[in-house]
Structure formats: structure tokens, C-alpha cells
Amino acid sequence: MTALNTGGRLTAPATPKLARRRAPRRRAGLAGYAFVAGYVILLLAFGVFPTLYAVYLAVTNDRGQFTGLGQFIKVIQDYRFGPAFSDILIYLVLWLVILVVLTVVVAVILRSRMRPGLSSVFRFLFYIPGALAGVASVLVWMFMLDPGVSPVSGLLNALGLSTFSEVIAPQSLPVIFVLIAFWTGAGGWIVVMYGALNNIPDEIIEAARMDGAGPWKSAWFIQIPMISKWIAYMTILAFAAGTQLFIEPQLLQSASLGRLNPTWSPNQLAYVLAFQFGDFNGAAAVSIFLLAIGLVGAGILVTRSGLFKADNE
């Protein structure tokens, strides 16, 4: 989240275009390379190299022979491939819609409809669950979802759920995973959206008010359009993280002693292929599918939202 650290200024200073284009090339010192070297080396070692290795594995078999698209065709034909990807699709649609709508609405309310002191208390409260590490938060939810021990068992009983196995019925799983993801992840994004709203100059809001825009109108026509790039940014990261869903279904699977499909999500399928069947090549092919989906999703969002376009163009 480097954007946060740089102060989150989305509105570029009004530098004249021509002047910027013709700026003389500064002589680069070695210091610059030294500064980026640390990151680049780690990126190559733990990001780029593993990706290339996965590509290599995905186009070969376990004897090291070249198979072309064979591995991809093999995993598509696997009976677990379709269900895993449709599970993750349902989850992603639910998760992204809920995330975008709720975080933006909450951020707007915190920014414009609440006293500053109260607003900061809420922001802090929203953020707390996000500070809990992934596995710990899943464990918290296992207690929440087991009517036998849950502090909200009354609520679960009211929904007609009296046992843990009823709660984790297959059709409820996407909702459960969205709940966990929202509870752990949304707080951070509410804070980010709040920061983005802070960047909108007061004069603009004031001008809107003088033109007769009420709070909801100015939110809809001024605030939300002006943070649209932030929303796109959040969607890209949430989309990428969402396709990687693994810990939640995996832990729930073992905690329920196998009452969940062990290949519920594509990442679980890759895991089972690699470590249960020793099919590292097939697993790599599944991961390349996930990579491609992530890249295409990000590409569409970046071009549609103009995320990387400078404002003055």
C-alpha cells in the first residue's frame, strides 16, 4: 500500500505538460540503484522467479518433457476444476459488491455526517479486526459460527441453525467467507476511503452546498466520483486477494472433520493436486489460471477507471 505512505495525493500538481516532457534528463547516480536493489532482489527471488518456475512447470510434465497446453487441458477436464472456479466466482461477486458499497457508504458517513471525535473512534473500532492475523480471525469465526459455543448462538438459532454442520451447509459457504473477509479486511479500507475523502478540497464541497446539493447529492455527484480511482484500486487488490482464498475454507474443512469439499477454492485444488497427488505440474497450471484471471481483472479495472492517467490529461 505504497500509495498510502506517499500521502495519498491523487490530484496532481498543475505542472504544465510541455515543461514536464522537456525536462532535461538528470544524471542518475548509483545511490538510486542501491536503494531499489534490496526490493528488486527480493522481488526477483520470491515473486518473479517463482512465477516463471510455475510457468515452466505448467508447460512440462513430471519427466521434464514439454507438454504445451496439455497440463491446462488436463486440469480443465478435472472434475474438481469447474466447481472450484464457480465457487470462487460466486464468492468474488458477493465480496466485491458488498465491500465496495459498504466501505464507501461508511466512509462517506464517517466523513460528512459525524462529529470528528466520534468518527475517529469508529475508524479505530473498524480497524481492530484487521490487525488480527488471518488464521486467528478464522478461528474467532469458528467459535462465532458454532451454535454450541457461539456468543451469538441465539441469532444462529433464530436463523434455524442449531448445529455447526447446519451452519456450514454448502450453499452458505460463500456468505460465511464474505463475512470473514469483510470483518477482517473492510476496516482498513474504510480508513483508506476516509483518507481519500479528506483529499477533496473543502471549496468544492462548499461550492456544491451553495448550489443546493444536500449531503447525499454531494456524496453521489462530488465525493464518490472524486475517489473513484481509490475505489478501483481497492477493487483490484480485493479481487486479487479474493481469487487466492485458501485459509478460510482449508481451516473450516479440517475443523469440521471433512464436511467441506477439500477442493472448494481453486487454490485448494492446486494444493491438493501438488501435495496429495504429487502433481506439481497440474497445480502450476491451476495457479497460472489464477494469475491470468487476476491480470485480466486488474487490466480491465485499470483501463476502465483510468487509474494510472494523470488528472490534467
Added chain:
Amino acid sequence: MKSPMVPNSGTSKRRVVRAALAVVSFSVSVAVLAGCASAAQSTATGAGSFTKATQNDKSTITVWTDSTRLPAVQAYQKSHPNTKLNIVTFDGSADGSTYLQTKIQLFDRTGKGWPDVVFASPTDVTWASKPTTPSAQAFAAPMDELVSKSTLDNFAKGSLTPCEYNGHTYCLRNDIAQVVTWYNKSLFDQFGYTVPTTWEQYEALGATVAKEHPGYVLGWVGDSNSQESYFWSSQCPAFDLVKPNTLRVALSDPDCTRMATVLDSMIANKSISTQASNNADFIKDVAPKVLMAVGPSWYGQYIFNGGFKTPAGQIAAANPMTWDGDSTAATGNVGGAVWMVSSHSKNLKAATAVTSWLTTSNANQGGAPTYPAYSPAAKVWLANPANSKYFATDVSGAFTTAANEVWTGWSNTKFSDSTAWSSVVLPALTAGKTLTETLPAWQSAIVDEAKSVGYTVTTK
């Protein structure tokens, strides 16, 4: 958030996209045209003998055990202080866990790190007896090359079958888990019922209990191994290896549907619970009202004594139930673990000694928590008052009878028989479907799994 790296003008962007597309389509067509090798995994053939690592009788051996057998391994360490043991606890492959398989796959890839002795499920032997990759050596060492033939011959009849592959024996059986009929003698006496000896009587008793003592149950089907207690006992051909690589999955067989019908009628009148026996609610609300249970020999100590905390002197065991008109009695087997020695071990002598002691010695098996597979030790086990004092009557008759009646048509397959049951059948039961209408879904889940690990499947 400006990025000067991205070309701003539309034309140059289009050019980049076009170039990228060209590169991708070129490489794809090369890939497709190149006459590719098969994407299928290599089929490993089990080589009989194995290459031993350089041996060192003094080296430390690593033993992986489940928590139940941890005290046994610690006892070995105490009585054999000269053998250096590094004891590691893991889930013991319970409930279809693939932890051990996952780790061995990784060790095979890195070429080091294997434990010397592991506790495992019979399912694990199906992969451990073959190399996981073309370059690897099968993890399990052939025990027939490490222990004497007379030792192997002393194991209960058929109990080493899951260990055998290609003429070799790759594991030593720790315990057998023959299914018997458990009942609460105190409650039966109090209610004036007689223990059913046939499944038809069992179903009838269910109807009676539902009417006279609602809330009391005659068993449960919500565990990840309940299919072994019930469908195995019914001789249902769900996992029947007719040839080494041909699996018969025929859940529409009358031997399967008869059990589904009995269970459905008892689930409907609530004399059988669909919950899991380790569920907190079940232990609190249902456990005190368990009249009967169809389950393995370890139910006595583990479920009734350990899980339900049923007071001593109430629980008794009877012979497995039969079907009206069936000549042969048959029962199931739920678990019954094995010990394997790693073929990569640097101290095979110590590893074999530990494994032999754990599986065959009276010192260990005579007081083991589960029924020994090693026949001489089983006699000692049955005579051990610690193993019988909990029960209302002598269980040795039922145990010995059941041990000889385990049906052999439920094979040890390359995949766990609990995955499909737990992830397909149990959620359907929870959702209110009957077993009879879930049999086709269970069937297709097993068939899918079987095909994915390379079995030819017949469904007739």
C-alpha cells in the same frame, strides 16, 4: 498515482497491445504445434528391493506418532535409553487427513527430512509403497526384509492385507477395529429391551424407542467414519477392488440400499442421530441417551469412556448383527492403524526395533489403548483387567468373534473412503435428505475420486 511508465498516447498503447498479442499468439501456436508430450503423471511401479542409505547404528531416529500412541513411544524411550529418539506428534492421518502424504511428497522433492518411523492409516500405505515421483524411492521399507516371517504370520488373519503390495509387506498393523454392537446394559435392563441380533430387529427397536423413550438413540451416522460401521457391515460394494486397478463402486446394489433403508427409517423417527459424536452439543444432550451404537472395538474406551464419560459398569458389547436370511455374518472395520519404517532411514536397525516393539510386544500391546492386530498380544490384551474393568460384561467374546468376521470386500484404496462420505453425504443428511436419495451423489463422488487417482471403475 501517476505512472510515467505507461505510454499516454492512444496509438503507442495500441501498438504495445498488438505486439503483446502477437508474441502470445506466436508462442501459443509454437506450443501447440510442437508435438507435445503427455501431461499425464508418470505411473510409478513398485520396486521390490530398495537402496539402503548408509547405515549408522548410533544415529538418532525420528518417530512420528499420533497423540494416542505418544505414551507408547515415550515408554519405549524410557525402557531403551540407548536408542536416541526424536518424537514428533501429528494428526496420525485421522479423518482422511493427508498431512503425512503432503510432507512425504515435499521430502521426496527436497531429498531429505524423512522421519524414520511413522504411524499411519492403511490408506497411506497405498502411496507409501510406491515412489511418488519417477526419481524417488518408495517411502515405506518392505518389512518382510526387516522382520522374520514368523512375526508376520502371527498377525491376525487379513490384518496385513492393506500392507501388501507386489509381494511385499510394507507396514506392520498396529490395531484392528472390528465393528461390534455396543449397548448400555443398565439402560437396556431398565427399559426391558433385548439386544437386537439382526438389523431387522435393530430397525424395529428403533421404532419402539422412538415411541416409548423419545430422545434416546441407537446410534449415529454423523462421523467421518460412520460409513465403515454401517455400510461395510452391510457388505456394500462401495470400494471393492476386483482387480488391482479396477474398482467396483455399486451403491445401487441391494447390499447398500438395505442399509440405507434401515438407517433412513431410524433417522426419520430420530432413533439415529445425524450429528458427529465429537460435537459439543451431541456430547451434552445426546450422549447420556445413547442406548446402543454400532461401532468399532475402540468405541468402548474412546467414545463411551473418554468422549461421553459414561460411568463404568454400564457399557457392554455384543456380536455383530446379521441380516435375516443371510448365512454369513459380516462386520466392518473402522480404522486400525499401521506403522511404517522409512526406506531412507540411516538407522534401519533401531527403526525396525521400535516398530516391532510397538506392534508386537506384550509390554506395549498388552496394555495398548486399541485392540492389537498381533494375535499373541491380543490374547494378553483381552486378559488384561485394565481393558475389561470399564465394561458391564466381558467383551472378549464379541471382540474375538467380530475380529474374524470383518468383510474383505471393502478394499484399501488409494484415496480415503471418508472424503466423499463427509463432504457429500453428511451435508445432504444435515439438509434433510434421505440416505437412499443421496446414494447416487455418493456414488458419483467416489467414482470421480477413483478415476482421478487412476482406477478403472465399474458400477455394476
